[in-house]
Amino acid sequence: MPEIIKVNGLCKTFGKLQAVNNLSFSVNEGDVYGFLGQNGAGKSTTIRMLLTLIAPSSGTIELFGKSLSSHRKEILSQIGAMIERPDLYKYLSAYDNLKLFAKLSGCKITNQLLMNQLEMVGLADRAKDKVKGFSQGMKQRLGIAIALVHNPALVILDEPTNGLDPQGIADIRNLIKSLSTEHKKTVVVSSHLLNEIEQVASRILIIDKGRKIIEGTTQELLDPNQTVVDIETNDAQKTYTLLSALTWKNHLQPLINDKISLTLHKHQIPDLLRSLVKMNIDVYALQQRHSLEDYFLKVTSGNYVQPV
C-alpha cells in the first residue's frame, strides 16, 4: 500500500515547551490510523501541522507523496478534516454551513449532494435550522459532514466523538469503519477514548509528551500474554487460596475487595476454567480484559520499556 502520510523528525516548540519532539510515522492508503495520547500529548499539534495550521519547528511532512510545504493547496484539496469542537457559523443553518464549506473546498455542489451528506450524519430533518440551536453532538456531526462533503481521499478527525451520546458515538464508529471499508478512504482519528480507537483503528500510534511511544497494528499492540481475567465466584477468599496453591499462583494479582484477577496468556483461560470447576467453585462471571486502555496507561506512565 502506498504511503499517504509520511512524517519524519517532526518537532514543534512553543517557547520553552517542546510540544512535539522528533515524531516520525507513516500512514498507508486505506488505514484507519488511531492517534492516541493523553491530554497535552501533542496529538492536536501534530494534526494541526498536517493541516498547515501550525508551522513545524523542524522535520518534514509528505502527503500523497508530495511535500506539504510546496504543494499545500493541492494536498489540502484532498483532505477533509474536523478539528476538535467545531462551533461553525451559529447564524447560518446546517445546510448553509455545509454549502459554504463545500464551496470553499472547490467541489461541485448540488442540493442532493448536500442533503445526502446531512442524511448520512442524521441531520437531514434539521437542515434548515440555525446552528445556534444545535447541541454539541449535532455540531460534531455537522462538522463530520463538512469534512466529507468534497469526497476527500484522506479524512482527519480530531476527537470526533466528543460531546456525543452513546448512540452518536456508535454512529461515528460505524461511519469511520464504512469510510475505510466501503469508501476506501484513509482515516486518521485521534482520541483519548481508547476503547473507541481500539474498535476502529487498524494501526495505532501512541504519543506522550510529544514523543512517539509505540506504533503498530492493533493486534501487535494488544499483547496476548498480558490478558487480564477477572473472576467472580461464590467465595472469593476460598477461590484465591485454592488458586494460590496451584500453578496459577504466579498469575494471581493481589486480592483487593474480594476481586480476583489473573494476568495470563489468552490461551490459558480454558485451563483456568477447568481448574475452577475441578475445585467445585461456583463461577458467576469470568471477564477477559485486553483492552488498549491498560496498555495505553502502562506505556504512557513513563517507566515502560518497549520489549525487543
Added chain:
Amino acid sequence: MYNLFKLELYKIFKRPRTYLSFAAITALIVIIQIGLLKDGKEYISFVLADLGNSFEINGNLCNGYFVCFCILQLLLIHVPLLIALIAADMISGEANMGTLRLLLSKPITRTEFVLAKFAAASVYTLLLLIWVAILALFVSMAIFGTDDIFLVKNNYAVQIAKDDIFWRYIGAFFFAALAMLTVAALAFFLSQFAENSIGPIVATMSIIIVFTIFSTMSIPIFNKIKPYMFTTHMVAWKEFFDVKVNADNESIVGTIQRPDKIINSALILIAHIVGFVGISVYSLKKKDILS
C-alpha cells in the same frame, strides 16, 4: 479568491449585527434631522452669532447642504465605531467561533484569505458610507431644500454658491470612504491578535479617540507627531469646503483652497491602509492557528 470574497460578503450580510449598524446610523441621522427641522433657525443663529453683528445674512441657511455638513461632522466618531464592529470581528470572530482553523485548512492561501476578508469588510464600509450619503445628503436636500452654504471656520467664514456644492460633497464622500477604509484596515489588523471581537473594537476606538485628541489639541509637543497620525488626515474632507477667493474676497466657483492638502492626506491614508493590510497578511502567514 473571488469565490472566497463572495462567501465573506455572504457571511457579513447574513449576520443581524450588520443591519444593526445600518439601523443605528439611520436613527442618529434622523434624530439630527428632526432636531434641525424643529430648531434649525435657533441653531443657525447660535452658530452665526458673531457674524450677525457685522453682516446681514438672508436665505435658507438651514438647507440640506448645511444639514449634511453638520451630520458629517457629528458622525466622525460614530461611523468608525460601526465599521470597527464588523472589521474587528473579521478574523477574531472566526477564531472565537472555532471556524478559523476550519477555513485555513481548506485549499486557500492565507494571503487570499486576508485579502478576501478585507475586501468584504471594505464593501461593508462603503455601503455604510453610501447609506450615510443617501440619508445625510439626499434626504436632507429633499427635506430642507437647497441653497448656498455658509460655514464658519476658525477665523473666517466661507460662502459657497448652491450650484458649486454638490460636487464637493461627492469629493468629500470619496475622501471619507478612504478615511473609513483606514479605520477598517486598523480594526482588521488588530482583529488577528484576539480571539473575540471586543478587544479589537475597543482598541480601534481607543486609538481613534486618543489620536483625535492629539490631533485637535494645539500643544507644541503634539504638533510634532500630528502629521504622522492618520486621524489628522481623516478630517481632510473638510478641505473640499474651503474655496479660493479673488482680490475682492469673493469665492471662485469650482476651486479648492488647498487641493495639495487633500492629495497629501489621501496618500497618507492609502499608505496606512496598505500598511495595515500588508502587516496583516505577513503576520497571519507566520501565525500558528491555536484557536
